[in-house]
Amino acid sequence: xxxxxxxxxxxxxxxxxYPGVQANDRVxxxxxxxxxxxxxxxxxxGKSTLIRLLSGxxxxxxxxxxxxxxxxxxxxxxxxxxxGVATVxxxxxxVPSLTVAENVFLGRWxxxxxxxxxxxxxxxxxxxxxxxxxxxxxxxxxxxxxxVAQQQLIEIAKAxxxxxxxxxxxxPTTALGLDEIAQLHTLLKxxxxxxxxxxxxxxxxxxxxxxxxxxxxxRGGRVVSAAGNTEVEVDAIVGAMIGxxxxxxxxxxxxxxxxxxxxxxxxxxxxxARDVSFTLHKGEVLGxxxxxxxxxxxxxxxxxxLDRIVGGEVRVGGRRLRARGPAxxxxxxxxxxxxxxxxDGLFFNLNGRANISxxxxxxxxxxxxLDLKRExxxxxxxxxxxxxxxxxxxxxxxxxxxxxxxxxxxxRWLLSETRVLxxxxPTQGIDVGAKLAVYRLINxxxxxxxxxxxxxxxxxxxxxxxxxxAVVRHGSIADIxxxxxxxxxxxxxAATGDAISEGRKVA
Numbered sequence: 384x385x386x387x388x389x390x391x392x393x394x395x396x397x398x399x400x401y402p403g404v405q406a407n408d409r410v411x412x413x414x415x416x417x418x419x420x421x422x423x424x425x426x427x428x429g430k431s432t433l434i435r436l437l438s439g440x441x442x443x444x445x446x447x448x449x450x451x452x453x454x455x456x457x458x459x460x461x462x463x464x465x466x467g468v469a470t471v472x473x474x475x476x477x478v479p480s481l482t483v484a485e486n487v488f489l490g491r492w493x494x495x496x497x498x499x500x501x502x503x504x505x506x507x508x509x510x511x512x513x514x515x516x517x518x519x520x521x522x523x524x525x526x527x528x529x530x531v532a533q534q535q536l537i538e539i540a541k542a543x544x545x546x547x548x549x550x551x552x553x554x555p556t557t558a559l560g561l562d563e564i565a566q567l568h569t570l571l572k573x574x575x576x577x578x579x580x581x582x583x584x585x586x587x588x589x590x591x592x593x594x595x596x597x598x599x600x601x602r603g604g605r606v607v608s609a610a611g612n613t614e615v616e617v618d619a620i621v622g623a624m625i626g627x628x629x630x631x632x633x634x635x636x637x638x639x640x641x642x643x644x645x646x647x648x649x650x651x652x653x654x655x656a657r658d659v660s661f662t663l664h665k666g667e668v669l670g671x672x673x674x675x676x677x678x679x680x681x682x683x684x685x686x687x688x689l690d691r692i693v694g695g696e697v698r699v700g701g702r703r704l705r706a707r708g709p710a711x712x713x714x715x716x717x718x719x720x721x722x723x724x725x726x727d728g729l730f731f732n733l734n735g736r737a738n739i740s741x742x743x744x745x746x747x748x749x750x751x752x753l754d755l756k757r758e759x760x761x762x763x764x765x766x767x768x769x770x771x772x773x774x775x776x777x778x779x780x781x782x783x784x785x786x787x788x789x790x791x792x793x794x795r796w797l798l799s800e801t802r803v804l805x806x807x808x809p810t811q812g813i814d815v816g817a818k819l820a821v822y823r824l825i826n827x828x829x830x831x832x833x834x835x836x837x838x839x840x841x842x843x844x845x846x847x848x849x850x851x852x853a854v855v856r857h858g859s860i861a862d863i864x865x866x867x868x869x870x871x872x873x874x875x876x877a878a879t880g881d882a883i884s885e886g887r888k889v890a
Contacts, residue, residue, distance in 0.1 A: 389452070391416045391580045392437070392468075392549055397446030399432050406432035408604040409446065414549060419571060419581045420610065421591050424601035425624055425814035427772070427784045430584055433601070434551055437582070438470040439463030469542030470551040477537055479527035483520050484509035487540050512544045516570055532563035539570060550574065551582045556590060557811060561840075568594050586814055588617045589843065600624055621815050632815075633847030634822055638666035638829035644700060645686075645803045645834060651694035652685035655858040659685075659695070663803065663836060666829045670849030670866070671838045672874045678858030679838045680722060683805045686836075687719040688712040699802060716802030720792050720809055722838075729780050729788060736762040736776040739794045765794040768824075786817030793824060804828060807838045822848060842871045 390413040399407040407429045414420055424430050435441045436448065439457035447454050450466055457463045460470075477486045485492070487509045493501040509522040518536050526534060535555060542550045552571075556564045571581055571594065585591050591598070592615050600608040600623045608623040621632065645663040650656055655678055663669050671679040684690040686697060688706030697704040699715045706712045709719070730738055739762045740747060747758045762776050771794075772787050780788055789809065796804060806825075810818040825835060825848060839845040845852060846866040853863045854874065 388415075390414060390449075391451060393447075393449040393452075394433065394437070395447045395449065397433075397436060397443040397448065399436060399441060399443050405604050407436070407443070410601070410604070410606055411609070412599050412606065413610065414580045414582060416548070416578045416580050417575055418597065419575050419583055419595045421595035421598040421615070422582055422584045422601070423588075423591065423598055423620060423624060425786070425816050427786075428601040428624075428814075429604040430601055431553070432604075434470065434553055434582075434584065437463070437549070437551060438468060464545060464547070467546065467548035468551070469545055469547035469549070470553070471535070471538040471542065471555055472553050477526055477534055477541075479525075481526055482522065483513075483524050483526060483529075483537055484522035486526055486537050487512060487522070487544050489541065491545065508544065509540075512540050516540060516543060516573070518570070530563075532559050532566070535559065535563075535567065536570065539567075539574075543574070547579070549580045549582065551584075553584045554586065555583075556585060556587060564590060586818075587841070588620055588815075589841075591615075592617055592620070602626060624814070625816055632819075633844065634819070634826065635848050636826040636830065637850060638826070639850040640665045640667070645836075646698040646701075647686070647695070648697075649695035650682070650685060650692065650697060652681060652690040653693050654684060654690040655681040656685045656690070657858045659858070659860055661853055661860055661863060663834045665832050665834055667850045668825060668829060668835045668837050668848055669863075670845045670852040671836065671855050672842070672845055672852050672869075673855035677855045679855045680807055681858055682855065682860075683719060683807055683836065683838060686712065686803075687717055687805060689719075717805065718796035718801040718803070719805045720789075720796065720807060722807040722811065729792065731779065731781045734777055734779055735766070735771070735783065735787075735791050738780055738791050739765060739776070741795060743795075762794070765797055768794075768797075786813035786820075789813050789817065790820065793821070797824075797828075801828075801833055803834050803836065805836045805838075808840060809837070810839070810841065810844060818844075842874055845874070846871075 392414040394410060394412045396409045396411055397407055398409055410429065410433055422430050422433070436443050439460040439462050442458065449455065455466060457466065478489065484506045488505050493504040495501045506522045513520055513522065516539065518540060520533060526537065539550070555567060559567065575581060583591070583595055595615060597610040598613055598615055598620060599606055599610050600613055600620065602624065613619050613623045642665040643662050644665050648660050650659040659682055661669065671682065673679050681690065685692055688708045688711055692706065699717065704712070704715050730741060736759065740758050744753070747754045766776050771790050775783055775787050780791055783791065809821050829835060837845065837849055846869060849866050851863055852866050852869055853860045855861070
């Protein structure tokens with residue numbers, strides 16, 4: 384596919400409204416072949432709507448979409464795919480019970496006489512596509528047995544097999560580790576060199592600046608910075624996204640004391656935590672660093688009673704914790720904001736207020752009945768504190784942005800009498816403004832004496848917001864140090880078993 388100076392796809396003054404919301408307002412963007420184009424903006428800025436329009440999921444109310452200069456109208460995703468558009472959404476569209484080859488050619492299986500599936504041809508073509516992309520996967524492997532990163536690569540292989548000219552990736556690295564992100568970026572760069580146009584959407588600005596050629600930035604449904612107007616650099620992008628300068632991305636306030644709150648000695652769980660020992664102090668943020676699969680989440684789950692403890696001892700405020708389940712942990716003053724808010728953190732059949740109050744129902748109970756006025760008052764106060772979008776308490780959480788969903792989960796635990804707050808990837812998939820709100824909340828909580836266990840794959844965030852960092856490897860803590868003694872490279876090396884730079888282990 385030759386690289387051209389002419390745009391492959393153009394969105395010209397496109398607008399799209401939903402009931403009560405102007406999602407896109409005269410949006411224009413040009414996507415060039417052989418270029419990786421970053422589409423950036425806070426949650427609710429209109430990025431997802433633009434993706435839906437380019438993918439044929441929705442149709443614009445006004446404006447024009449052009450392919451190679453010719454106006455096109457896509458009534459559904461099938462028509463968009465026929466025009467060479469492939470979209471890799473956050474939620475995969477693969478079928479876990481099928482093979483790699485069956486997923487690569489899903490909906491387009493080659494046929495023989497009498498409509499029979501030509502398995503040999505499908506496997507051969509899949510093998511060729513995977514080889515072209517330098518993906519080492521067996522076409523006959525069952526997809527459910529593969530890692531998340533490998534499943535992500537299958538989604539891209541599907542796009543190439545369908546001869547897609549435009550590939551849209553929506554938050555493609557949310558569930559990937561550093562090595563897997565590097566593999567994905569290498570693949571995208573190879574596809575760029577082959578002339579594909581790539582639209583890349585991500586909240587992880589460090590990886591965006593290392594990958595994309597140009598950026599379009601949206602705010603409030605409009606393009607506030609077209610390609611070429613903003614330097615591909617974090618500070619410039621953040622300023623354009625939120626409409627002003629951000630002097631400090633990580634507004635850390637140090638509130639750590641020497642008073643122990645959580646003491647863990649030799650903790651082992653049935654799910655992989657082993658010989659874990661550390662002390663967490665009042666007002667302290669202790670970061671857990673490590674690669675995906677290192678055991679950070681397993682430690683958190685054991686502490687919160689989600690995984691059975693088979694050895695060791697946990698003390699909260701000097702009293703031994705026997706967590707037979709989350710109820711015991713909550714009663715002792717522990718709270719857990721899980722990594723996956725959609726499957727483990729939210730009740731999608733309830734509105735924001737009911738989700739906020741769900742862990743503190745006794746607080747609002749009178750003779751077995753809920754005090755709805757008090758619930759409304761307390762939830763409203765928290766909504767203001769966390770800068771929830773207007774009306775978020777009344778809306779079903781499924782209709783809230785990712786950032787607002789995360790704030791609802793955090794608000795839930797603010798209502799409970801939390802002494803130790805475990806945050807597992809608290810800023811994953813949310814925008815810069817929402818991240819700043821989370822950081823300010825961390826500062827507020829630690830100032831009030833709450834101790835925080837922070838799990839984050841964002842190394843900048845982990846080093847900036849932690850008072851100490853514990854490096855996790857194979858379900859155990861290998862080292863604990865002040866963040867000033869660690870670097871990105873140290874975290875990666877230590878988590879994979881290599882030695883890090885000189886320094887002493889801190890208890």
